[in-house]
């Protein structure tokens with residue numbers, strides 16, 4: 001075993017093995033605790049039961065439909081939030097009076113817990129899809145605005161100055177310097193916030209919903225079907241992992257200049 | 261005597277005090293005339309306000325007093341008539357070499373075909389043919405500065421302002437870059453204002469060397485360099501060159517001593 005050196009990089013192979021082995025360890029401990037009888041089945045299903053329950057959910061109870069609905073809600077609310085928040089964040093970062101006008105409110109609003117809006121949104125928008133989308137929208141929009149504004153505000157000043165000496169107009173600087181310079185950062189912010197959006201959607205689906213992963217989880221609780229609950233949670237984790245990978249791959253492909 | 265291209269009249273700069281400190285007088289009133297096709301190098305010890313002066317001419321900073329005239333028109337802000345090459349690498353990292361060079365041309369709204377012609381020409385002039393598709397990250401420091409020079413020149417500015425553009429390069433590369441820039445100047449009759457603290461560099465390229473005092477910066481001496489053109493690097497060992505070097509070394513040494521005493 002070579003010495004552990006700070007910041008020493010690790011190869012692709014060992015990295016994969018190390019990453020997978022923690023998952024294996026995790027499942028092993030779980031299996032040991034449940035199958036070995038150390039934890040009551042009522043409270044925590046064992047891995048095998050979880051897989052069986054999951055299979056049943058998928059084949060008999062149309063869980064794929066629930067997954068689709070939840071994914072749709074997350075993406076819908078998230079895209080709405082991004083469409084509003086990214087341009088607003090860029091404006092705030094670029095134009096200080098806009099920032100002075102909006103920043104205090106947005107800073108305040110981003111600490112409002114999205115989940116706490118659920119009851120209020122049900123009163124306003126009923127229990128339909130609008131309400132679900134709004135929860136995710138509220139949860140994401142202020143975060144994105146603020147983080148994008150900070151990123152744009154920190155653009156290298158010398159690049160902005162160079163653009164002006166090359167004849168760029170104020171709008172040209174925004175369009176051809178501030179936006180491309182921060183595009184990778186903005187994509188990173190979106191990736192991060194998309195992760196958070198998953199928490200909001202599940203909470204929104206706990207209350208007043210008749211479909212979605214969150215709905216399945218809350219129903220399973222009434223039935224003490226912990227295997228199903230855990231399966232639902234794991235599915236969320238897997239979708240998160242996959243979308244994260246996809247996002248990262250997309251960013252790498254779009255912003256080759258960063259790695260070049 | 262050629263007519264004045266650039267006129268710096270009584271330009272000074274005082275930076276407001278940081279909390280609890282005194283205001284910094286970076287530049288005492290400076291007067292400078294730059295004729296068309298002049299290659300002026302500004303030589304001065306570190307911290308004497310060379311960058312400040314250049315930034316004011318570029319329109320990136322405002323003078324506390326005085327004014328700058330380009331072709332008789334007062335400078336109010338940065339613009340494409342004054343190309344700037346900075347000491348730090350300021351290529352746009354998300355654009356390739358070719359895209360960096362055409363940045364200003366696109367801002368002007370020049371059609372693509374015309375842009376391509378100009379970019380090709382400058383790729384050859386700065387010797388970056390074959391690297392047009394590279395991103396700045398993939399270039400050495402010298403190549404980045406050559407791209408930056410091409411980017412500034414592609415705009416066809418009235419005057420080219422350079423702030424220690426070769427300061428971070430090794431000696432060999434720096435010498436090559438000096439020849440390259442001088443060659444472009446000799447062929448294309450540009451007006452250049454070049455800031456440096458390197459005496460040889462200042463003499464080799466200049467038609468006039470302007471020496472500044474230690475902070476607060478003033479102009480201390482203005483020395484004509486009548487070495488013949490085209491200049492070859494071997495000129496650096498000629499007696500005329502050595503005489504100029506000895507003279508400027510004396511001028512600058514006194515200032516360096518002052519500057520060092522202050523810090």
Ligand SMILES: Nc1ncnc2c1ncn2[C@@H]1O[C@H](COP(=O)(O)OP(=O)(O)OP(=O)(O)O)[C@@H](O)[C@H]1O
Nearest residue numbers: 275284286305306307308309310311312313457475
């Ligand atoms: N934005 C600023 N605020 C306050 N003081 C400044 C600012 N910019 C420059 N100064 C001060 O003005 C003086 C001149 O700075 P300047 O950068 O023009 O020097 P320089 O001659 O270019 O030095 P160098 O050769 O090290 O680049 C320095 O003492 C510096 O500390």
Ligand SMILES: [Mg+2]
Nearest residue numbers: 310311312423
């Ligand atoms: Mg400087």
